[in-house]
Amino acid sequence: HRAVAEIDALYDVYLDVIDKWGTDDLLFLGDFNADCNYVRERDWPSVRLRSSEVFKWLIPDSADTTVGNSDCAYDRIVACGAHLRRSLKPQSAAVHN
Numbered sequence: 001h002r003a004v005a006e007i008d009a010l011y012d013v014y015l016d017v018i019d020k021w022g023t024d025d026l027l028f029l030g031d032f033n034a035d036c037n038y039v040r041e042r043d044w045p046s047v048r049l050r051s052s053e054v055f056k057w058l059i060p061d062s063a064d065t066t067v068g069n070s071d072c073a074y075d076r077i078v079a080c081g082a083h084l085r086r087s088l089k090p091q092s093a094a095v096h097n
Contacts, residue, residue, distance in 0.1 A: 010078075014049070023081065024082075025081030025082075036072040058093035
């Protein structure tokens, strides 16, 4: 499962950003392939970006972010950092077709 390892590696990016720039206010966004055949429910506990309380996933697993016939939440937005998370408007992230 390459997608699982790639999403988990974003946690290391988070730590590197803190070390290099001294901030933890970050947004990770893009096509994570974070659903269906790429990442299954049983995979999530091993993904630090998901299992840590530090991160807020703004696009839920139930979302369909594809334009095809599948119903998968591949595209995601993940926020972290106290300042950034306080600035978020609840339920404002949505899928737009």
